[in-house]
Structures are given as C-alpha cells and as structure tokens.
Amino acid sequence: MKVIRRRNPKNRKTIEERQSPKPNSEDRVSIPLSKSLGENLKKLKAFLEESTDAVFREFKLGGLGISCALVYIDGLIDKTVVHEAILKPLMYEASELNKERTIEVDQDKVFDFVKEHAVTVADIKEAESLDKAILFIMSGEAALLIEGYDKILVISARGWPARGVSNADDEEVIRGPKEGFTETLRVNTALVRRKCKDPNMVIRTIKLGRRSKTDVAYIYIKGITREELIKEVEERLNEIDIDQVIDSGQLEQLIQDNNMTPFPQVQATQRPDKTVASLLEGRIAILVDNSPYALLVPATFNQFFQSPEDYNERWIVSSFLRLVRWISSFVAVFTPAIYIAVLTYHPSLIPTKLALTISASRAGVPFPSLIEALLMESTIELLRESGARLPKAIGQTIGIVGGLIIGDAAVRAGITSPITVIIVAITAIASFVIPTYSAAIGLRTMRFPLMIMAGFLGLYGVVIGFILLNIHLVSIKSFGLGFMTPQSPIIINDLKDFVIRAPYRAMKRRPEETDVIDMIRMDM
Amino acid sequence: MKSRQGITSLQATATVVVSILGIAVLIMPSSASEAAGIDGVLATLFGGLVALVLALTAILLGRHYPDYTIIEYSQIILGRLLGKLFGFYFAIYAIATTATVLRGFADAMKVLLLPKTPLEVIMITMLFTVVYQVQGGIGTIARINELFLPPIITIILGLIALNIRDVELFRFRALLSEGVGPIFMSLVNISTGYLGFEIVTFLTPFMADKSKLLKYGLAGVVLTVIVYTALVFVVLGIYGNKTTSDMVYPTVHLARRILWVESFIERFDIFFLTFWILAAYTTITAYMYMASLSVVRLMGLRNYKPFTLILTPIVYIISIIPQNSVQFTLLLNIISYAGLILGFSTIPMLVISKIRKAGTKNG
Numbered sequence: 001m002k003v004i005r006r007r008n009p010k011n012r013k014t015i016e017e018r019q020s021p022k023p024n025s026e027d028r029v030s031i032p033l034s035k036s037l038g039e040n041l042k043k044l045k046a047f048l049e050e051s052t053d054a055v056f057r058e059f060k061l062g063g064l065g066i067s068c069a070l071v072y073i074d075g076l077i078d079k080t081v082v083h084e085a086i087l088k089p090l091m092y093e094a095s096e097l098n099k100e101r102t103i104e105v106d107q108d109k110v111f112d113f114v115k116e117h118a119v120t121v122a123d124i125k126e127a128e129s130l131d132k133a134i135l136f137i138m139s140g141e142a143a144l145l146i147e148g149y150d151k152i153l154v155i156s157a158r159g160w161p162a163r164g165v166s167n168a169d170d171e172e173v174i175r176g177p178k179e180g181f182t183e184t185l186r187v188n189t190a191l192v193r194r195k196c197k198d199p200n201m202v203i204r205t206i207k208l209g210r211r212s213k214t215d216v217a218y219i220y221i222k223g224i225t226r227e228e229l230i231k232e233v234e235e236r237l238n239e240i241d242i243d244q245v246i247d248s249g250q251l252e253q254l255i256q257d258n259n260m261t262p263f264p265q266v267q268a269t270q271r272p273d274k275t276v277a278s279l280l281e282g283r284i285a286i287l288v289d290n291s292p293y294a295l296l297v298p299a300t301f302n303q304f305f306q307s308p309e310d311y312n313e314r315w316i317v318s319s320f321l322r323l324v325r326w327i328s329s330f331v332a333v334f335t336p337a338i339y340i341a342v343l344t345y346h347p348s349l350i351p352t353k354l355a356l357t358i359s360a361s362r363a364g365v366p367f368p369s370l371i372e373a374l375l376m377e378s379t380i381e382l383l384r385e386s387g388a389r390l391p392k393a394i395g396q397t398i399g400i401v402g403g404l405i406i407g408d409a410a411v412r413a414g415i416t417s418p419i420t421v422i423i424v425a426i427t428a429i430a431s432f433v434i435p436t437y438s439a440a441i442g443l444r445t446m447r448f449p450l451m452i453m454a455g456f457l458g459l460y461g462v463v464i465g466f467i468l469l470n471i472h473l474v475s476i477k478s479f480g481l482g483f484m485t486p487q488s489p490i491i492i493n494d495l496k497d498f499v500i501r502a503p504y505r506a507m508k509r510r511p512e513e514t515d516v517i518d519m520i521r522m523d524m
Numbered sequence: 525m526k527s528r529q530g531i532t533s534l535q536a537t538a539t540v541v542v543s544i545l546g547i548a549v550l551i552m553p554s555s556a557s558e559a560a561g562i563d564g565v566l567a568t569l570f571g572g573l574v575a576l577v578l579a580l581t582a583i584l585l586g587r588h589y590p591d592y593t594i595i596e597y598s599q600i601i602l603g604r605l606l607g608k609l610f611g612f613y614f615a616i617y618a619i620a621t622t623a624t625v626l627r628g629f630a631d632a633m634k635v636l637l638l639p640k641t642p643l644e645v646i647m648i649t650m651l652f653t654v655v656y657q658v659q660g661g662i663g664t665i666a667r668i669n670e671l672f673l674p675p676i677i678t679i680i681l682g683l684i685a686l687n688i689r690d691v692e693l694f695r696f697r698a699l700l701s702e703g704v705g706p707i708f709m710s711l712v713n714i715s716t717g718y719l720g721f722e723i724v725t726f727l728t729p730f731m732a733d734k735s736k737l738l739k740y741g742l743a744g745v746v747l748t749v750i751v752y753t754a755l756v757f758v759v760l761g762i763y764g765n766k767t768t769s770d771m772v773y774p775t776v777h778l779a780r781r782i783l784w785v786e787s788f789i790e791r792f793d794i795f796f797l798t799f800w801i802l803a804a805y806t807t808i809t810a811y812m813y814m815a816s817l818s819v820v821r822l823m824g825l826r827n828y829k830p831f832t833l834i835l836t837p838i839v840y841i842i843s844i845i846p847q848n849s850v851q852f853t854l855l856l857n858i859i860s861y862a863g864l865i866l867g868f869s870t871i872p873m874l875v876i877s878k879i880r881k882a883g884t885k886n887g
C-alpha cells in the first residue's frame with residue numbers, strides 16, 4: 001500500500017530522532033531509586049506531597065518488622081483491594097506465615113516473598129525507576145516501597161467512579177446490539193474482545209500526551225490487516241507530541257491526512273459491533289482513554305452512509321434505506337441551490353403551473369430568492385445549534401418555537417414564501433438522515449457556498465460547485481486510501497457493499513479497498 | 525492495492541471517453557449532415573473508425589516508450605530538433621484547443637442557459653475550476669473522469685433512447701444514393717469530432733498496468749463511436765439532413781422534443797445541458813492538462829503545476845479573440861485540422877520506431 005505523506009517530509013522526524021528521548025520533555029529523565037526507603041519516600045513526597053489526594057501509608061511488614069510504604073492516589077484505587085489484598089496480607093497474614101515457619105524469609109528475600117506469597121493481587125509489575133513508578137501511581141496503581149530495595153512493586157488496584165455501559169446515543173439502531181463505548185479504556189477493549197475471540201486480535205497500548213499520559217490503544221487483527229497500514233498508524237501516533245490528548249476527536253485531527261477539508265477522514269463510532277466489523281474488514285481501531293468513541297482508519301466516504309443495521313436487516317430493505325440516504329445527502333446539499341437557480345434563472349425548467357404558484361406565493365416577499373433562502377437556512381442552523389447544547393426538554397421547546405412559530409410567523413409577515421420554508425425544512429430533515437454526524441455536518445456546510453454560486457450563475461454555478469466538490473472529494477486520502485473508493489477508483493468487488501448491500505452469499509470476499517491479507521470472509 | 529497505483533484500466537477508458545465527448549456532442553449531427561447529408565450517419569461511423577485507427581497507432585507507439593509521453597519520445601524518434609519542433613507544435617495545439625473548447629462551451633452556455641451572464645464570467649469560472657483540477661494531478665483527473673462518465677453517458681444515451689421511436693426510417697432510404705464518394709470526402713472532416721483521443725499519448729507513463737491501455741483505451745474510443753453514431757442517426761432520422769444542417773445545436777433541439785417529462789421537468793434541454801457541462805468540463809481539463817504537461821516536458825522539467833497558472837491567462841486571451849461565431853468556426857476548423865495532423869503524425873513515427881527496432885535487432 002502506498003502511504004501518502006500528509007506533511008512535508010522535511011518536517012518529519014527520522015526514526016532515530018523519534019526513538020531518542022526528547023530533550024524538551026523533562027519527565028522523560030529517569031530518576032534512579034536508592035536502597036533506602038526513607039530516601040525514596042522523600043523523593044516521592046517531593047513530587048506528590050503537595051497534592052491532597054496522594055496517600056502515603058507507612059507500615060511494618062508483619063512478623064519481620066521491615067519498613068514498607070504504600071503510595072497511591074485516593075480515588076483512583078479500589079479501597080477493598082488495598083485493604084484486603086495488600087495491607088491485610090502484608091501486615092497480618094505475613095506474620096502468620098512467619099510464625100509457622102512455612103517459608104524461610106530473610107532480609108534479601110523479602111521482596112520476592114512479598115511478591116510471590118503475600119500480595120494476593122493478580123496484576124503485579126516492578127518499577128526500576130522513580131519516574132516510572134510515579135507514572136503508575138498516577139494511572140491508579142498502588143506502589144509498594146520496601147526498605148533495602150531499589151525497585152518498587154507496582155500493584156494493580158485500579159478502581160474509580162465510572163459511567164456504566166449504556167446505549168450508543170449517537171448511533172441508535174432499531175435492530176442490533178444497543179451497547180456503546182464508555183469513557184474507560186479497559187471497558188472498551190473488553191467490549192471489543194467480547195465480540196471477537198480471535199487470539200489474532202491484537203490490542204496494543206501507547207501513552208500519548210507529554211503531560212496527560214493518556215492511554216491510547218490501537219486494535220487490529222493479525223493476518224487480515226496489512227502490515228504497512230499498521231506501521232503507518234504506529235508512525236503517526238508516535239509522531240504526536242502534545243501536552244494533552246483530550247479526546248479521540250482531537251487525536252483524529254492529529255493523525256488525519258488532509259486538514260483543509262470539512263469532511264472527516266477517520267470514522268468515529270460509539271458502537272463496539274461496528275468497530276469489530278471494521279477490524280474484520282482490515283481496518284484499525286484506535287481507542288483513547290476518556291473517550292467513548294473509537295476511531296476507525298482508513299475511512300471512505302461510502303462508509304459514512306452505512307449503518308450497522310444494514311447488515312441485520314434483509315438486503316432489499318437495507319439497499320432501499322441506503323438509497324434513501326444517498327438521495328437525501330444529495331437533497332441536503334443541493335436542493336436549496338437548485339431552488340435558487342431555477343427560480344432566478346431557469347423558471348422554465350419546472351412546469352408552468354408550479355412556476356406560477358411559486359411566483360404567486362413570493363409576490364409580497366421583498367428579498368431575492370438567494371437572500372431569502374440564505375436567511376432561512378441560517379435560521380435552521382441557528383435552531384439546530386441552540387437545540388444541541390440545551391437539555392433535552394428545553395431543546396424540544398426551541399424546536400417547536402423555532403420551527404413552528406417562527407416559520408409560520410415569517411411567512412405571515414411576508415418575509416419569506418411558504419415554498420422556501422418547505423425547501424429549507426426538507427433540506428434540514430434530509431441532512432439528518434446521514435448516519436454519521438461528523439460527515440453530515442461537513443456536507444451541510446457545503447450548502448452555503450453552493451447557494452451563493454447558484455445565486456450568481458444559476459444551474460451553471462450549481463454544476464461548477466458540484467464539480468469542485470467532487471474534485472475535493474476525490475483528492476482526499478485517508479491513510480493512503482482514496483476517499484471515494486469504491487466509486488473512484490472503481491473496485492467491482494466493493495461495489496457490492498455500496499449503495500446496494502448485496503446478500504451475504506454474494507459477499508464472500510472481504511472488501512478489497514483496505515487491501516486485506518485474508519480475502520475470504522465466507523465459505524458456504 | 526499495488527494495482528491501484530496510478531491510473532486504473534477503467535479510469536483510462538473513462539478518460540478517453542470524456543475527453544472526446546465535449547462540445548462536439550452538441551454540434552456533431554449538424555456538422556455530419558453538412559458534410560455528408562443523410563450519409564452523415566455512415567460518415568460518423570467511419571470517421572470514428574479512422575479515429576480508432578489513429579488511437580491504436582498512438583497507443584502502439586506509446587508502448588515502445590512506456591515511461592515517456594509523446595513530447596519525449598517524439599524527440600527520440602525524430603531527433604532532437606525535429607522532436608522539439610513537434611513538441612512545440614503539440615503544445616501550441618493543446619493550448620489553442622483548450623481556449624477554443626472553452627470558448628465554444630461559453631458560447632453555448634450563453635446562448636442556451638445564461639443569456640444575461642457575460643461570456644467572460646462563464647469562461648473565468650470554468651477556467652478556474654479547470655486549473656484547480658489540473659493542479660491536483662493526473663490521478664485526480666482520472667478519478668473525476670471515472671466519476672463523471674456514468675452521468676454523461678447516461679444522459680446522452682437517455683436522450684437517444686427517449687427519441688428513438690420518433691425516428692422516421694424512410695429518411696434513410698436515400699442512404700448511399702450518391703455512392704461512397706461523399707462519405708469518403710467527409711471522413712477527414714467528421715473524424716475531427718473525435719479529437720480528444722490524443723490524451724492516450726499522455727496516459728501510458730501513468731498507467732497502473734501499461735499493457736491494458738490498448739484494450740481499455742480503444743474501448744473508450746469504441747464507446748464514443750457508438751454514442752456519436754447513434755446520436756447522429758437519431759437527429760437525422762427525426763429532422764432530416766436539410767433541417768439538421770441549419771441547426772446550431774441540434775442535440776439541444778433533440779432534448780427539447782422530449783415531452784413525457786413535461787409534468788415534472790418542463791424543459792429537458794436545460795436538464796440535459798447541466799449534465800453536458802460535465803462533459804465539456806472534462807474535455808477542457810484534458811486539454812489543459814496536455815497543454816501544461818507538454819510545455820513543461822518540452823523544457824525538460826518535471827513539475828507542471830506552476831506552468832498551468834502561467835498558461836491560464838494565455839488560454840483566456842486566445843479564447844476571447846474570436847469576435848463572432850464565424851471567426852470561432854474558423855478557429856475551430858484550424859485547430860481541428862491541426863489536431864488531425866497530429867493524429868496522423870503517429871503513423872510515420874510508429875513506422876520509424878519499428879524500423880529502428882528491427883534495425884537494432886538485426887544489427
């Protein structure tokens with residue numbers, strides 16, 4: 001797969017540069033540990049003591065009397081685990097073991113004893129330097145320091161208040177699983193794993209953000225996804241050098257190919273089933289901690305018109321629905337422009353009776369149709385935006401006040417014609433049919449330049465706008481994949497899952513666009 | 525995905541078709557009937573065959589030099605000086621054709637769609653769009669062509685299909701009444717309608733699978749032959765050769781005849797024209813691309829993109845030179861014949877390169 005560089009290659013760091021520690025990130029400097037507990041604790045306290053949520057619990061190892069200290073961030077750990085599985089065995093049960101002399105413990109074996117016999121937690125790691133330990137502490141692990149050792153035992157006791165798995169609000173389906181991703185990365189990866197038990201599904205995690213140290217996981221299936229694509233994703237993720245990774249929406253913009261476009265080149269989804277389906281099509285999913293959206297790369301324009309439901313309904317129904325979506329996307333973008341063009345320049349295009357009705361209804365309207373339509377379209381955008389930010393109950397009120405009352409009043413006041421209101425309303429409804437929010441909003445913004453072109457050049461302007469839009473769309477790449485595939489370049493096999501969703505028995509092969517290794521999806 | 529690097533085979537077909545289908549779509553029937561009367565149908569068919577042969581030689585020639593465009597291999601075949609002269613001729617031809625097609629397009633737009641809009645506005649907006657497209661490179665052009673081919677072909681074939689039952693076959697009783705003479709005489713004239721196939725001389729280096737250009741490129745020419753012949757057949761069958769000769773844009777008249785859509789679209793010709801803009805646009809783009817690339821390759825440079833911008837005002841100035849339709853027709857005729865000379869020039873070039881190849885093999 002040819003990988004298109006999205007930035008000037010001169011600005012790109014070489015691999016060596018990237019691997020060497022960055023001089024500007026102070027926290028990459030490794031802080032060595034000493035054998036003295038007091039000294040280590042002092043260093044840790046220097047970092048954390050000012051924060052009130054940091055807990056330093058010093059205690060003696062039961063029976064042996066060796067000083068230990070447990071450090072964790074209150075609120076990020078599960079208190080039951082700390083009490084029952086760390087402190088209790090170390091302080092109480094260890095002395096029991098010692099009393100019975102079942103295991104010989106002397107000073108130089110304490111660390112291994114604690115690790116192997118005392119702490120009853122499954123996930124245990126060791127940290128050789130202080131900075132690593134701090135990173136673990138900040139991620140919600142408990143760090144156990146033992147006198148006489150220059151390493152720290154990191155015990156996983158993560159547990160924090162989190163939102164449970166709930167409906168995928170942005171991508172509701174009638175038929176299909178309802179669950180959506182949550183803000184916790186581990187829960188999300190579990191949701192993905194549950195849908196596909198293939199051991200070839202690899203979940204790899206890196207930390208991004210110089211200060212935020214956000215966990216970012218990327219998931220792919222070995223043997224399906226192309227190596228080059230995996231490498232390209234890794235390269236783009238590693239290239240990111242920013243203080244905080246807030247959300248997948250931000251990450252999406254940091255790894256996308258083309259910045260000068262309103263169209264998303266990465267598909268964001270809330271649905272685990274969609275994510276797994278994409279993985280099986282040779283794509284890569286990127287999950288960001290604290291974000292309930294998975295990013296699927298590479299993305300095509302076609303994908304934004306697909307809904308998971310299409311695969312759960314009979315193919316004739318799904319194909320019909322897809323056709324509705326494609327037509328409505330055209331309606332959402334072009335109807336107001338065509339309306340203006342026809343009204344201003346080519347009234348002869350429409351039947352005479354209709355032309356007469358329209359001109360009669362516009363008799364009292366003081367503005368040219370371009371201004372009139374622009375006004376009404378702007379109002380709709382205003383209503384949509386104000387409704388989106390408000391609580392649901394008030395949002396509905398805004399809808400009723402805006403849609404019904406203002407629309408009706410504007411017509412009665414003679415500012416606009418009823419036909420314009422109809423056109424604008426149809427456009428607005430049509431734009432909500434597209435299943436992917438970010439694609440829909442990108443397409444919707446295209447309306448305004450098109451309307452202006454129609455106002456100046458009639459249908460010719462609309463066609464020029466159409467051409468420009470298409471030039472733009474075909475020139476976009478998403479991780480080296482043409483945005484308009486499988487329409488252009490045409491891939492016959494992939495056209496089966498385009499406007500028409502072919503029956504399953506006809507789609508025995510995976511899509512070719514992602515250039516998967518294992519093409520056979522079905523063998524029956 | 526390796527096979528999808530560069531221009532795919534289907535994109536090559538699409539590029540050939542949409543480069544040929546341009547303003548000739550509107551005027552082909554009248555020029556055919558003017559040249560050969562009712563025999564214009566056969567003349568269109570045989571003119572298309574001439575174009576097919578020329579495209580075939582051009583592609584065969586390109587196969588000998590798969591990494592070069594005609595600008596470079598003409599210098600290898602004809603020698604440096606003659607080759608440069610040929611390249612210069614090609615560049616001038618491509619620039620002039622871009623301007624002429626642009627003007628022809630704008631004239632038609634003004635007459636048929638936007639009577640009150642200044643010609644300059646139509647030309648400048650079109651030129652801007654074309655330049656934006658050409659800046660994107662041949663890959664984008666090929667993808668756009670692939671996207672626009674279905675609507676263009678659909679609307680023309682739809683136009684033909686909607687009118688075909690009104691064809692009065694008795695008009696064709698006079699077919700060949702004057703022997704093959706008029707057809708033969710008009711052949712050269714008619715084959716200018718197929719100009720645009722020169723694009724194949726520029727495609728080879730960019731093809732994903734160079735061996736497929738022959739098959740898929742020629743398929744494109746064949747498709748246009750079918751479309752043009754059917755179009756001329758329908759127009760002549762409905763209007764007869766006398767009326768057709770007098771029409772400026774007979775195809776548009778054909779579109780106006782369509783009545784059954786009256787209940788929804790009153791005037792089908794406007795609807796047809798909006799699609800035809802796509803056809804004209806792709807033709808202008810193809811020539812603009814050829815012009816920029818030939819100028820740059822002539823100078824031995826690689827990046828043509830800045831030169832597109834330099835050529836833009838030149839194209840614009842040439843396109844506003846004709847003061848009336850008589851002057852425009854003259855310009856159109858001049859560049860058509862210049863294009864045909866170019867088309868035929870590939871035959872001696874192919875012969876020379878064959879002889880050379882044979883010579884090197886024997887020696």
